[in-house]
Structure formats: structure tokens, C-alpha cells
Amino acid sequence: MCGRMELMATKARRAPRRTEALSRDVIVQAATEILDAEGEDALTLRALTVRLATGYGAIYHHVADRDDLLTAATDHVIAHIVPDLTAEAGPRPALRGVAVGLFDAIVAHPWAGDQLNRDPLRPALLDIYESISQQLQALGVPQQALSDSAGVLVNYILGVAGQNAANARALANSKMDRSAFLAAVAAQWAQLDPDRYPSVLKARTQLLEHDDREQFLAGIDLILAGIQTVNRAGKDSSAR
Amino acid sequence: MCGRMELMATKARRAPRRTEALSRDVIVQAATEILDAEGEDALTLRALTVRLATGYGAIYHHVADRDDLLTAATDHVIAHIVPDLTAEAGPRPALRGVAVGLFDAIVAHPWAGDQLNRDPLRPALLDIYESISQQLQALGVPQQALSDSAGVLVNYILGVAGQNAANARALANSKMDRSAFLAAVAAQWAQLDPDRYPSVLKARTQLLEHDDREQFLAGIDLILAGIQTVNRAGKDSSAR
């Protein structure tokens, strides 16, 4: 009892008082901070009650379950991307901007990349999809090719997001620092059978030199080139 | 004691005797069957001990942990794809063949699609990557563009795989049959704000009509077109 009083006194000195009541936003915010700091496995309900100095029931009063929390945090982290890009120059820079924005968000919050892959098209992704579709339309992609084209871009982005999250998790689990981890990965690759994986091994040096972000953008450009090529071909045949 | 004897007698009648000893392969096989039948959440160590009529220690003697089991099952399910395609006609059909093989495998085993996204480039994916790279090379893609091109294809496939797994999980969790589930999804989409998501809503009808597999292949073709366009452009500037 006495010990508990002291703890509360310490708490009170650090964060004078919880003036605002517990709310969904406060909970999602706290969850995001835990996810960013320690990864998805660290987001336990127990950890949340400790951080928010509350009980389980209080959390479940504002949030359906752990998955609800995870998707809400993901939506929150992704929601900022599209609005920031309305003042873009043209459809092509805008498309690259959305893609890069998503890429950067996922590098900063790898757990969100994982979550996007685990959920079917979430609200957050819908905004992205809508924005991409509109820019493609502005680029002159015909209506019937629009959903295929936007789908390729979104799925490519999701794939990259997933690998990014996987790498972040592997790094965290290894408990090495970044350079030691990269060295360990490189050592693993070096053991591959060169007769069976010649192309993988050739790509390896390039992968290590290349910036992930640059390679991601090169992929976007490649897909855009494909969209425009297919589009142009379709135009020729439908014009006559 | 008496009850236990009876249980063993019943067991013996159903499955006369376990002639083959427990092995890693047997365990992975059993895990795959559980995953296919009931999804990832159903693969518990307890369920495995029941199905294999054994104890925890026996399983942990052949397998490191649950994750080891999951990746082994994924590798096993993916490993069959590449070898089946050696007798392909040309690089383009071969590429489509690998992609479609992977797509079909993931439709049949959605949990594997999820697992591919959660692990950094697994052995199983390395074979795919190698095969794709070699076919791209045969297609005339220059060395320095190879890793970008193969990366786009692999990441696109991974993205589709992830969405496929997510949809399968959503369907399973809903406990509806397929048509009821699709109706529920359609109803959800119908509630979207048409001012905010015009393109999404336009794409919706197309998505419902389109075969997933066809759309996936259209995406592959689109990316291949982009690879060849970029490649041709590069050739022009490097030739002089």
C-alpha cells in the first residue's frame, strides 16, 4: 500500500495528471509508440495497461480487440501520406510521390507493412488506390486498363512493404546491430551453391550496393513504363 | 489404466501401427495437412501431438520451433513449382508459367502466401528468383537491369500472394460460405463515399467480373512489357 502510494507520487511528478480521459486515440497512439519502439510482438495488452496506467477493461471499452488496435494504428500511420501530395506538379511525380511516401512510412513503421499484407484492402489502402487510379487516369490510361494498372502498382508496393517488414523483424530478432546483421546475411548468401544460383549471386553485389529506396523507385518507373507501353499499343488498335 | 488400454486398442484398430518412426518429413506433412484444412491458427503444437499420437518432446526433437515448421511447410509447398517448368517452350511462356505456378500454389495454400511475406527471401523464393532471372536473361534483359526487373516481378507476386492469403483468412473468419462472403464484401464496398472513391467504385465492377488469375497474369504481362521497354531504351543509348 505504502509502496503503491510512492509509485503514484513518482508517476505524478513525471506526468502531472491524466487530464484527458482515456480514449480510442490515446490508446492507438500508445500502441503505435510501443510498435515503433519494440516491434509487433511487444504490443501486448499487458504492456498497454502498464503504459497507460489502466486496466484491461478500460482498453476493451474503447477498442474491440488486439487486431482492431493493430489496424487502427496502421490506418493512422498511412493516412498522412496522400493529403501531403495534392500540390504535386504532374501525374507522374504525384505517382512517384505516393509510392515513395508509402515506402518511407513503411521503413519508419515496418509493422504497418506487415499489417497491410495481412488485411484485405484496408481503408488506408483504399485512399492510396484511389489516388493512384486518379493519377493514372490523368496520365491517359484508358478506363478498362485502369484497375489492372493500379492493381500492379499496389501489389508491388505491398510486396516491397512485406519484405521490408520481414527484414526489420529478422534484424530485431537477431539482436545484432545493423552492420553485424548485414554481414551475417552476406555470409549466408556466400554459402549458396554457385551452380544452382548463378543469377542470385550475381544480383547479390548489386543488391548490397543499391539503395533500397532507389531500387524501389526503379521498380515503380519500370511498371509505369509498362503501363504506358501497353496503353499506347491498345490505343493504336482501338483507334481504327 | 483400464480406460487407457481400451483407448490404445481402439487406436490400434483405426491405424494398425505406426511402422515408420516419427521424422521431420512426417511432421511437416501433418502440419501441411492441418494448415490446408483449417488455416494457420489451427496449427497448434497440441493439435500436432494429437494428430501424430505423440508428445511435445517428440516434435521438438525433429523441429526447432513452430516457425521452423511453418517455413518448412512453405518451402515444401513451393519447391515443386520450378522443376515442373524446365520443358517450357521459350522464356516468355516459362516466366508466365513460374508466375502462374506460384499463384496456383498460393491459392491452394494461402497460409504459404502469408508466410512468404513474413520471411525474408526464403530458400523456396530463391529458386523462383533464380528461375525468373534466367528467363529474363534469355529474354535479352541486360545484366545491370536484371536484379531490378526480377525484383519487381517477385515483389508483385508476393503482394498478390499476401492479399490472397488475407482474403482467405477473412473468408475463414467470417464463417460464411463463399458467395455469402462475396455478397457481404460487395455490400461493404457499396457504402463507400462516391465522391471520395470514384475510381475505386468504378474498378469494383471490373474486379467482381474479372477472374483473379487472369488479372494476375495481366499484371505479369504489364510488367514484362515495362521490362522490355526500359531494356530497349537502354540498348539504344548504350549502343553508341
Next chain:
DNA sequence: ACCTGAACACCGTTCAAGT
């Protein structure tokens, strides 16, 4: 070497009880 199964630590979630 291979297997058994009780025990452990730790989850997400519920719910009667409080304010």
C-alpha cells in the same frame, strides 16, 4: 537416440464488481 507429458511462463479476453 527417441519419446512422454506434467509444468512453466505468458498470451488475449471476459466479467463481476466497483466509481
Next chain:
DNA sequence: ACCTGAACACCGTTCAAGT
């Protein structure tokens, strides 16, 4: 309405003990 926290059901994993 909002919150508390003991309790429940269920995980993955370990390990002393058996053969």
C-alpha cells in the same frame, strides 16, 4: 459511462523422466 483486476482458456516451449 467508464474503469479495475482477478480469473479463464489457451498458447509455445522446456525438461526431468522414461524406453
